Amino acid sequence: MPDLASFQRDFAAALMADERSARPFRSPAFAVYRNTSARGAVEGLRAAYPTVDMLVGDEMFTQVALDYRGERPPASPVLSDYGADFPSYLAQQPWTCELPYLADVAKLDRMWLETFLAAGAENGRNAPQSRIMLHPAARFGWFMTPAMTIWQAHREPQQLVELEPDWREEGALFTRMGNVVRTKPIDAACHRLLLACSDPATLSECVTAVAEAHPNANVPELLRSCVASGALIIQ
Amino acid sequence: MTPTAGLSFKPIHFEQAMACPAEGLWFEVHAENYMVDGGPRLAMLDTLRGAFPVSIHGVGLSLAGAEEPDRRHLDRLKQLVDRFEPFMVSEHLAWSKHGETSFPDLLPFPRTNEALEIIARNIDIAQEALGRQILIENPSLYMQLQGHEWPESLFLGELVKRTGCGLLIDVNNVFVSATNLGFNPISYLDALPRGVIGEIHLAGHTTDPLLGQSLLIDSHDAPIADEVWELYDWLLALCGEHRPPALIERDDNIPEFAELLEERERAASMMAGCRRELIHA
Numbered sequence: 442m443p444d445l446a447s448f449q450r451d452f453a454a455a456l457m458a459d460e461r462s463a464r465p466f467r468s469p470a471f472a473v474y475r476n477t478s479a480r481g482a483v484e485g486l487r488a489a490y491p492t493v494d495m496l497v498g499d500e501m502f503t504q505v506a507l508d509y510r511g512e513r514p515p516a517s518p519v520l521s522d523y524g525a526d527f528p529s530y531l532a533q534q535p536w537t538c539e540l541p542y543l544a545d546v547a548k549l550d551r552m553w554l555e556t557f558l559a560a561g562a563e564n565g566r567n568a569p570q571s572r573i574m575l576h577p578a579a580r581f582g583w584f585m586t587p588a589m590t591i592w593q594a595h596r597e598p599q600q601l602v603e604l605e606p607d608w609r610e611e612g613a614l615f616t617r618m619g620n621v622v623r624t625k626p627i628d629a630a631c632h633r634l635l636l637a638c639s640d641p642a643t644l645s646e647c648v649t650a651v652a653e654a655h656p657n658a659n660v661p662e663l664l665r666s667c668v669a670s671g672a673l674i675i676q
Numbered sequence: 677m678t679p680t681a682g683l684s685f686k687p688i689h690f691e692q693a694m695a696c697p698a699e700g701l702w703f704e705v706h707a708e709n710y711m712v713d714g715g716p717r718l719a720m721l722d723t724l725r726g727a728f729p730v731s732i733h734g735v736g737l738s739l740a741g742a743e744e745p746d747r748r749h750l751d752r753l754k755q756l757v758d759r760f761e762p763f764m765v766s767e768h769l770a771w772s773k774h775g776e777t778s779f780p781d782l783l784p785f786p787r788t789n790e791a792l793e794i795i796a797r798n799i800d801i802a803q804e805a806l807g808r809q810i811l812i813e814n815p816s817l818y819m820q821l822q823g824h825e826w827p828e829s830l831f832l833g834e835l836v837k838r839t840g841c842g843l844l845i846d847v848n849n850v851f852v853s854a855t856n857l858g859f860n861p862i863s864y865l866d867a868l869p870r871g872v873i874g875e876i877h878l879a880g881h882t883t884d885p886l887l888g889q890s891l892l893i894d895s896h897d898a899p900i901a902d903e904v905w906e907l908y909d910w911l912l913a914l915c916g917e918h919r920p921p922a923l924i925e926r927d928d929n930i931p932e933f934a935e936l937l938e939e940r941e942r943a944a945s946m947m948a949g950c951r952r953e954l955i956h957a
Contacts, residue, residue, distance in 0.1 A: 469891060481780025516778055518737075519752070
């Protein structure tokens, strides 16, 4: 009889191994454990990336998620922690060249989830010298693809008509007001402002950074809308 | 309010749960679903906790792992316990982590003397970190393993003796394991230690798509089977006057709240003492 550590080493290896080589645990009953642990990871990933699931379909998502799990299995029993690098994994897969926006859509799914699960402002960073700061639940990004248009069309389907997005760069902002996650497209100047506010900075430093990069931007209006949407906190 | 029969909490039933006047109703949540920094999930649980007793049921401590429990995971569990002050905290007699890999499952092991030492150590670590007693749940078993030195009932009893933990007896798991491994579920229940069962779980199961009735799956996606209600009745009789809170577990194929409430009412009635009539009605 092997000791507990050896037994668990062999059992764990068989759970991750190819079905045909999963000896000495090759039985229909062992398959219950194999399937349950694989399905847990796949469904955890699917819950975190619902728009990717919609775009590629159930069957394809399952296969991709199984491949991903084979390379990068969960490290924590908290499944919302799992798959943070799934967008970059997708970007590296040769088949995604057919869907060049897919990895960006995955990033948007992740941002939504992070906004949903993040601490509120009361628990956030609070550097005493900063006058303007990003809300702890705010997430934003800038993409080379029309990923935000595609993401919104799938996640907020009332906007879905015939989807023919212009192939252009897009920005996205996720905020949480109360318990509701809000999403909106942002322009380059707004993205620059949020970027400037990501590190502790004074209001004037942030305004200057945006005005220099985007001389035509209406910075006071940008600030107002970012504060109103809950993306920025001014103290 | 003394908790009697409870339900596993489903966010889709939040409003109905909050409005439900059932005497003794309580809710159980999976700890790992609430190990997040903030947001609506925790806010919803705060509100629920304000109205009902809550139990926190962990699935990821890997207490039967050869390694000690993950300290970071224990810290996160402690934060939840401190925030929500659950009336019960429970975990499983199973392992789910090996090295850096976590398996979202409850995995089996040979119940040896060595395993007993290790698991008692791990339960001690968990109870010390949490500053309270935890309940240990019997798992569903699917395959015969070589090398057992203890029957499960006595193994659980020995863990209680060594660590001061309590037991959470999942009656459906007893039935599933007994069917899959070919033991008598009544004898299993009879061999459990008396007076240490802090909670009972009731759930539904399905049959394996290939092997049918010879391999039952603890799927939590169906109503509780008649045989499980009968075993529950038996266990209640063994518990005598000390009848622990019971939980209706449902994790998949979630029905209307009212349907879960019906199962919950049945469990509550059985706890209250009118057992035989219900079983044979």
